[in-house]
Amino acid sequence: MQTNFLPKLINDPLGDPGMMVEFLRDKRALQFDLGDLSLIANSELLKISHVFISHTHIDHFIGFDHLLRVVFGRGKTIHLYGPENFIANVVGKLSGFTWNLVDRYSELVTLEVVEVHETHLVKVKLKAIDQFKKSDEIEIPFEDGILVDEDRFVVRSAILEHRIPCLGFSLEEKNHVNICKDRLKKMCYRSGPWLNELKKYVCEGKPDEYLLEVPSMGKGRQKKTLGQLKEELVLISPGQKISYVVDTVYNDENKSRIIGLARGSDILFCESPFLAEEEVRGQERCHLTSRQAGIIAREAEVKKLNVFHFSGRHTFRTEQIIQEAEEAFRGE
Numbered sequence: 001m002q003t004n005f006l007p008k009l010i011n012d013p014l015g016d017p018g019m020m021v022e023f024l025r026d027k028r029a030l031q032f033d034l035g036d037l038s039l040i041a042n043s044e045l046l047k048i049s050h051v052f053i054s055h056t057h058i059d060h061f062i063g064f065d066h067l068l069r070v071v072f073g074r075g076k077t078i079h080l081y082g083p084e085n086f087i088a089n090v091v092g093k094l095s096g097f098t099w100n101l102v103d104r105y106s107e108l109v110t111l112e113v114v115e116v117h118e119t120h121l122v123k124v125k126l127k128a129i130d131q132f133k134k135s136d137e138i139e140i141p142f143e144d145g146i147l148v149d150e151d152r153f154v155v156r157s158a159i160l161e162h163r164i165p166c167l168g169f170s171l172e173e174k175n176h177v178n179i180c181k182d183r184l185k186k187m188c189y190r191s192g193p194w195l196n197e198l199k200k201y202v203c204e205g206k207p208d209e210y211l212l213e214v215p216s217m218g219k220g221r222q223k224k225t226l227g228q229l230k231e232e233l234v235l236i237s238p239g240q241k242i243s244y245v246v247d248t249v250y251n252d253e254n255k256s257r258i259i260g261l262a263r264g265s266d267i268l269f270c271e272s273p274f275l276a277e278e279e280v281r282g283q284e285r286c287h288l289t290s291r292q293a294g295i296i297a298r299e300a301e302v303k304k305l306n307v308f309h310f311s312g313r314h315t316f317r318t319e320q321i322i323q324e325a326e327e328a329f330r331g332e
Contacts, residue, residue: 294328
């Protein structure tokens with residue numbers, strides 16, 4: 001499969017949770033949860049444009065200070081997303097520091113913080129130059145679970161239960177649209193900027209009846225419908241889907257929401273703190289067992305399951321957790 005994304009956990013399965021998704025063709029990355037970031041080089045952290053926080057328990061949010069220190073004087077804008085009360089959590093973090101020296105920096109970071117509610121999103125700006133005072137607060141609809149919708153990808157979220165709201169995420173790469181150069185030559189079409197327009201219109205979903213002017217070899221310009229050109233020249237292949245689920249209790253509502261979010265994922269990164277035999281303990285702690293993670297992955301029809309966020313009690317039983325999850329995933 002052609003893909004632009006490389007996902008990786010930031011720690012081993014027993015360490016703090018977090019997943020970085022690097023863009024293979026750009027110096028950019030998305031970060032899911034901010035556990036301990038000490039194993040990530042500053043050069044990698046500087047690629048981060050968006051951060052998606054499941055919830056603000058310390059093992060998921062302790063790395064916020066580390067990231068802020070790395071990006072502080074770089075003139076970047078970092079977009080952060082989190083559950084209900086997330087804005088207050090970020091402001092609380094920032095209020096623990098003194099910002100009287102910010103005027104010494106020529107470039108400063110801006111944080112755009114988005115809080116996810118069932119029906120809407122609340123967005124604020126926190127600018128270092130203003131000592132991170134809240135500004136530009138707006139409320140926008142939360143539709144189809146979409147948090148970010150860019151040319152190449154969409155990030156969606158589902159609100160899950162962990163005694164507090166906890167967010168699960170999916171990153172969906174949009175279809176790859178390519179031009180078959182052999183067909184271009186065969187059809188006697190000239191190459192040029194119009195091919196980028198063609199790809200753009202296909203990605204935007206313009207109707208097949210839409211007309212484009214096509215430069216031809218020796219025939220001037222001729223008009224062709226988008227549908228004709230798609231059939232003659234365009235190769236469309238699906239993009240990658242990556243899902244990330246942590247800290248949630250196994251019940252019908254959560255299970256349904258996770259399956260809806262992760263359905264058809266190429267890879268599901270799913271928490272599995274407890275062994276299959278610890279189902280009661282998992283319910284009490286609002287976490288999944290290995291078997292429950294496998295069942296969810298199977299019913300969501302994901303292609304690959306990667307379990308992590310193991311309880312420290314199971315330092316010497318990690319292989320058992322993985323095996324139990326895989327057996328449930330395969331329906332054994």
